[in-house]
Amino acid sequence: MTVKITWARASARRLERQFLDTPAGTGTPVADVVASMLAAHAQVLSAAEVSVGVRAAGRTRTDVRTALWQADGSPASLLKTHGPRGTVHLLPTRELPLWSAALTAIPGTGRFAPDIRLTDAQATEVVAAIADALDGRTLTIDELDEAVVARTGPWAGDRVMPAFQDLWPRWRQVLHRAGQSGALCFGPNRGRKVTYTRPPRFTPLATAEALRTLVRRYLRTYGPATPPDFAKWLAAPGGWATTLFETCAAEGGIEEADFEGTRAWLAAGDTSFPEEPVRGVRLLPYFDAYVIAAQPRETLFPGAAYRRALAGGQAGNYPVLLVDGVVAGVWHQRRRGRRTTVTVEPLGKLSARQERELDERAERVGEVLEARAELVIGKVTSGPHA
Template sequence: MRFSLGQVLSWRMRRQFLDRPAETPAETIVERLCGVQAQVASAAELAVAVRRPAPGDSGTDPALERRSLIKVWAMRGTLHLLTAEDAPAYLSLMAAPRTWEKPSWQKTFATTAQMTAIAEAIREILPGRTLTREQLTAEILERTGDDALTGPLGSGWGTVLKPLAWQGYLCHGPSDRNRVTFTSPGTWIDGWTGLPEPDEAAVRVIPAYLGAFGPATTESFDQWLIRGMSKKASLRKWFTGLTRSGVLTEVEVDGRSAYARTADLDDIAAAEPVPGVRLLPAFDQFVLGPGTREEHIIDPERRPLISKAAGWISPVVVAAGRVAGTWEQTDSGITVQLFAEAGPVPGDDLAAEAAHVAAIIGCRPGLTVTTV
C-alpha cells in the first residue's frame, strides 16, 4: 500500500492529539505518545497541556499522585512519564540489550559485579520506602562496603542507577522539595507484576510506537528506543512476527519502505490536513518520536537549531505536519523564529496559538515573529 507524505503527516498530527480533542486525560495522552520526556518537568507538563483544547492544569501532577503515571528512566536513558500499565513493557526492551555489561560501559562506570551488588542492595532497601539520592547512596555503600561506588552513585546523571530502573527495581518517587527521591515500583504501583519477557514486550511497544509515529522503519524505532543499540536479530524477529500475524503491514511512503499498523491503513489513506499552527515545548514527542534526523519533519539544514548541545531539543513551531520554526518565552511574551523554506505560516493562526500557549504558561501574550 502506498501513501503520500502529506497523508502520513496529517494522520500523525491527529494521532498525537495535535487537533486537541476534548476530554482527553493526561494518562491517555502519555499512553498515545509512548511516554513524555520529563528531564525538564515543565516541558513534560506543557507537552500534555498543549494537546488539550483549553488552557489549564496539564493533569500530570494529579496522575503522578494517584500513581497512574510513573516517572522513570526509560527511552534513550532519559527520564520519562509513562503510564503505570505500560511502563513494564518499555523497561523490558530497554533492559534487553544489557548495555551495562559492555566492556566500555564497565570501564567507564561500574563493573558487572558492582552492578549486581547495587541491584541486590536496592532490591532489599527500596521496597515500601522513598529515599533521596543521598539516603539511597549511603545505604547502598553500607550494604556493599564498596567505597569506589561513592562517585558513580552520587552523580546527578544517575548513570549507574538507570540499568536498575530498566530492570524494574527503581523508579522516581515524589519530590522532596527540590530533591529527587527513589522508590520501588513493585510497592509504589498497585498491581505491579514485574517486567515481561522482551518478546512479549515488543508485541505491545512496537505497535504503540507505530500508532503515533508510523509508518516508520525498524531503524527509526530502534533509535527512538535505545539509540540503535537493540540486537538486530531481535528487531527483525519482532517486526517479522508482527507482520506475519497481520498486526503490521509493509507500506511505501513517497517510495520509501516502512511499517504501519494494519488497523491504521484506512485512516492514513483518508487523513485530512489539521488546520492551524502548533507551538510545542522543548523535548516534545512530535520531534523525539521520529527523531531529529527525520528530514520529512525537520529540514537537515535546520537540525542544529532543533537538536543542540547537551541533548537540548528546542521548542518548535509546527505547520502542515512539519517543523516550520522555533519559539521561546521572552520578557515581551512569545518570540517565534520561522524558517523561510517552510513556506507561509498564517499570521492569525500563529497569533491565536501564541495566545493559547501564553495562557498555559502564564506569560505575557505578546508575539514577536522573525523569519530566517
C-alpha cells in the same frame, strides 16, 4: 499489494493519533494523553507539562502533577522515571508491565570503561538494593547513595564514574536500569532536592509479547517507519531492531508499506490514513515526543529548519513551531511571576490567519503553565536546551 503512503498523509495521521490535530476532550485522563504519545520526555518537567497540555483541552501543569504524585508522595496514574533512550519520561503507571519488559530487553552498549563498568552480577545486586532501599520510602540521591552502599559494599560507592565535571559513585551507572526495571521512580522534590521512591509492584509482560506490542504501538503512532527509525527512538542497536521487525513480520503483526519510495512498516491491518493534509500552526516544547520520533527527520525539518531547529542533527533541543505539520521555526518562553513571554522565530513569513492562530497557541502555552502569555514574534536568542 503494498500500500503507498505519502508524507502528507502520514503526518496527518501522526498528529491526529496523539491529539495534535484536535486536542483530547475536557476530562480525558492525563495518563491517556501520555499513552497516545508513547511517553512524554520529562528531563525538564515544565516541558512535559506543555507537551501534555497542548494535547488536552483544559489541562494544566497542576493536572500533570496531580497525576504524578498522591498526597503522601506515592506514584499516582503517571510515573516520572527512565524510559526510552534511558532518559527521564512520564509513563502511565498502568503500562509499567509493558515498558519494563520491553526496555530491559534492549541490548546494552557498554559505554563505560572496563575498570568502571559494573559486572552483570553487580548491576543486578545494585538494582535489588535500590528497590529495597526505596520500598515505602522517598530518598534524595545522597540518601540513596548511602543506602545502596550499605546493602552492597564499598565498591558500589567508588567515585569513578565521570559525570558533569565530577565523579559519581560507581552504582549510579545503572540508575536508568533501575528505573526501567521498576525498582525506582521519581518522587516529589524535597525543596530543591530531587527524590526517588519505588513504583507500585507489578508483573512484567513476557519479553517477546512486550517487544511485539511496543513495535505495533510505535507503528500505530509514528508509522510508516523503518527498523532504523525504531532503533533511533529507543537508542537501540540497529541490527537488533532489524531482527525484531523481521520476527514481527513473520508472525503477521506488521506489514510492509511504500513510504515515499522507501520500504517501511505498518501495524498489520492499520492502513487507513487521512486524505487531507494537516493545516495550522502548533507550538511544541523541548524534546516533544513528536519531533523526537517522527521520521524521516529531513522531511520534518525541511531546508532552513534542519539548520536552525536541530543541534548537530539531534531533535528536541529547541522548542519548535510547526506549520502545516513541518518545523518552520523555533520559540522560547521566559516566565516572570504570573506572566510569560513567548518569543517565536518563524523561518518564513506567516499569513495573517497563521499569526492569529499562533497567538492562540501561545495563549494556550500560558494556560498550561498557569501564567498569562504575551506573544512576541522575533529572533530567539537562547541557545539549545536553554
